[in-house]
Amino acid sequence: MLMTFAGRELDMARSHVMGIVNVTPDSFSDGGRYNTVDMAVQRARQMVADGAAFVDVGGESTRPGAEPVAEQEELDRVCPVIEAIARSVDTVISVDTSTPSVMREAANLGAGLINDVRALERPGAVEAAMETGLPVCLMHMKGAPGTMQADPEYRHVVRDVATYLMDRVRHCEAAGVSADKVLLDPGFGFGKALEHNLQLLAALEQLQVLGYPLLVGMSRKTMLGHITGRDVGERLPASLAAATIAALKGVSVIRVHDVRETVDAVKVVEAMRAQG
Ligand code: 7PM
Numbered sequence: 001m002l003m004t005f006a007g008r009e010l011d012m013a014r015s016h017v018m019g020i021v022n023v024t025p026d027s028f029s030d031g032g033r034y035n036t037v038d039m040a041v042q043r044a045r046q047m048v049a050d051g052a053a054f055v056d057v058g059g060e061s062t063r064p065g066a067e068p069v070a071e072q073e074e075l076d077r078v079c080p081v082i083e084a085i086a087r088s089v090d091t092v093i094s095v096d097t098s099t100p101s102v103m104r105e106a107a108n109l110g111a112g113l114i115n116d117v118r119a120l121e122r123p124g125a126v127e128a129a130m131e132t133g134l135p136v137c138l139m140h141m142k143g144a145p146g147t148m149q150a151d152p153e154y155r156h157v158v159r160d161v162a163t164y165l166m167d168r169v170r171h172c173e174a175a176g177v178s179a180d181k182v183l184l185d186p187g188f189g190f191g192k193a194l195e196h197n198l199q200l201l202a203a204l205e206q207l208q209v210l211g212y213p214l215l216v217g218m219s220r221k222t223m224l225g226h227i228t229g230r231d232v233g234e235r236l237p238a239s240l241a242a243a244t245i246a247a248l249k250g251v252s253v254i255r256v257h258d259v260r261e262t263v264d265a266v267k268v269v270e271a272m273r274a275q276g
Helices: 037-049 071-088 100-109 125-132 157-174 194-202 204-208 222-228 236-248 259-275
Strands: 002-005 008-011 016-022 054-058 092-096 113-116 136-139 182-185 215-217 253-256
Touching: 016 037, 016 259, 037 054, 037 071, 054 071, 054 113, 071 092, 071 100, 092 100, 100 113, 100 125, 113 125, 125 157, 136 157, 157 182, 157 194, 157 204, 182 215, 194 204, 194 222, 194 236, 222 236, 236 253, 236 259, 253 259
Parallel strands: 016 054, 016 253, 054 092, 092 113, 113 136, 136 182, 215 253
Antiparallel strands: 002 008
């Protein structure tokens, strides 16, 4: 169950925490306060001190209604941050991108994982990812970020998501991406109503049986706002409950804003697991 991320080995049978480092000027949860390189490095360093195994660096806002980011703008935002983190923080750097040139450049600068919310659907993305030799996370999204929350419909959300992800895995493997370098993500909040998100959460084991490690992100998301009635700044307890459920269901990587708190929650699950 070991997977190697730019030379760092992690056991995918365990649950690891991935800290979110946003480098978008409009990052919804931090108001864009960490959009300079120094702040991003500081934030990454703190997350790793708090127990994060990964830091996820993204320069394109995938928020519902977001405008697409130009390629050069994305490169300018993300590359200096990845380079600086790679030089000074001992961690796996995940690059949250759908853009082939960003994948290549990030890999050259020391990134260890390609996290693509479009599951390598952009032209040239599968080839770029394959050429880096890095593991890839393929996420399910219904529609595009601009429109995806407009009344999404599914025949059977768990089956539809599983079918889509396996189709993308086949594409990647046909292009030369090896099966032991793939993680899958159901994409909580990406073109899903609350009932869809809850059905996916309840059925994570069914995605687990596809045979690839899972990565999930529910931290502070609208689904938790709908459940609790809380604003985004007040969703830490709900986010910890969601992370705990994911860890219990065997998810390998849990993507969060609040690393320190989530690492404690995951430690409780891991301690129980170690006991048998
Ligand atoms: C605004 C709204 C900004 C939503 C950012 C977001 C995921 C991801 C994101 C996920 C993977 C967020 C999202 N979510 N990558 N990137 N899985 N693999 O809440 O769920 O962070 S962006």
